[in-house]
Amino acid sequence: ETSFYFYMSTKVAVVTGSNKGIGLAIVRALCKQFNGDVYVTSRDVGRGEEAVKTLNSEGLKPKFHQLDINDLNSIKNAAAYFKGKYGGVDILINNAGIAFKASDTTPFGVQAEVTLRTNFFATRDVLTHFLPLVKAGGRVVNVSSMLSASGLKQCSPELQQRFRSEDITEDELVALMQRFVDEAKKGEHKQGGWPDMSYAVSKIGVTVLSMIHARRLSKERPKDGILINACCPGWVRTEIAAPGAPKSPDEGAITPVYLALLAPGATEPHGKYVSDKEVQPW
Numbered sequence: 667e668t669s670f671y672f673y674m675s676t677k678v679a680v681v682t683g684s685n686k687g688i689g690l691a692i693v694r695a696l697c698k699q700f701n702g703d704v705y706v707t708s709r710d711v712g713r714g715e716e717a718v719k720t721l722n723s724e725g726l727k728p729k730f731h732q733l734d735i736n737d738l739n740s741i742k743n744a745a746a747y748f749k750g751k752y753g754g755v756d757i758l759i760n761n762a763g764i765a766f767k768a769s770d771t772t773p774f775g776v777q778a779e780v781t782l783r784t785n786f787f788a789t790r791d792v793l794t795h796f797l798p799l800v801k802a803g804g805r806v807v808n809v810s811s812m813l814s815a816s817g818l819k820q821c822s823p824e825l826q827q828r829f830r831s832e833d834i835t836e837d838e839l840v841a842l843m844q845r846f847v848d849e850a851k852k853g854e855h856k857q858g859g860w861p862d863m864s865y866a867v868s869k870i871g872v873t874v875l876s877m878i879h880a881r882r883l884s885k886e887r888p889k890d891g892i893l894i895n896a897c898c899p900g901w902v903r904t905e906i907a908a909p910g911a912p913k914s915p916d917e918g919a920i921t922p923v924y925l926a927l928l929a930p931g932a933t934e935p936h937g938k939y940v941s942d943k944e945v946q947p948w
């Protein structure tokens with residue numbers, strides 16, 4: 667049962683930052699709905715194993731692998747593991763993310779750098795190393811936020827035009843995200859045309875990166891039928907959001923899981939920003 671050939675034909679789903687919150691709820695739902703191995707991943711092995719125990723106590727059997735998206739070696743190790751054991755991945759959900767509390771007094775420039783490092787740059791690193799492993803028919807879901815859409819509207823017309831354009835490249839997006847951090851450190855981001863919210867800017871990056879990768883996959887792997895989308899889980903009661911948020915983590919998992927389980931052969935949505943299972947304007 668545990669032979670090489672067994673695992674090579676077993677489907678596999680990987681969820682980043684899934685030791686708690688929405689990520690844990692996504693793993694729970696996939697364990698119930700996805701016919702394959704489902705991985706809790708966590709930067710901290712102890713927290714990851716606790717999460718697996720929690721799900722075990724509910725009768726579910728996820729697997730575990732360490733993954734700190736801020737650590738390139740950890741990303742490479744995990745990618746090599748899934749490549750070696752399963753020949754790739756079928757579902758990748760980039761859920762790991764951070765947010766400073768509104769009351770946090772850390773200087774804006776530091777918040778910008780730290781927030782963008784995890785939410786945008788590290789998510790991009792995961793995609794760089796995992797997208798080549800995504801198998802034909804695969805599904806990739808990047809957990810963004812409604813604040814990406816509202817943040818976009820607060821950008822200068824020039825930035826909005828770039829973030830909505832069909833020809834923006836990954837390099838251009840990376841340079842724009844870096845420009846935000848640099849200007850934030852100098853206190854010049856508002857003059858630079860940016861909203862006053864690092865989290866929103868980081869999630870603009872996640873949404874636009876999803877769109878860029880979708881166009882690239884369509885062009886470079888047209889026959890593989892891989893679908894990649896960005897989504898908002900809604901406003902969910904987790905450590906990131908205030909306790910008054912309307913959705914439970916399980917409810918927050920619904921849209922990401924819907925995008926991860928789009929039926930075989932489906933051609934859309936692809937390269938979209940989705941919330942409440944509906945494609946939203948960008």
Ligand code: NAP
Pocket residue numbers: 682683684685686687688689708709710713733734735736737760761762763764765784788809810811812898899900901902903904905906907911
């Ligand atoms: P959460 O409960 O704080 O969970 C965040 C998860 O990300 C935790 O497992 C955390 O691990 C992990 N993480 C952070 N940095 C990481 C890293 N470098 N490597 C690996 N894992 C890392 O928050 P949540 O609300 O479930 O957030 C999940 C996603 O939903 C985030 O992308 C967030 O931006 C997005 N989102 C949330 C809401 C909301 O209302 N809650 C709304 C829109 C979007 P640790 O336990 O080790 O810190």
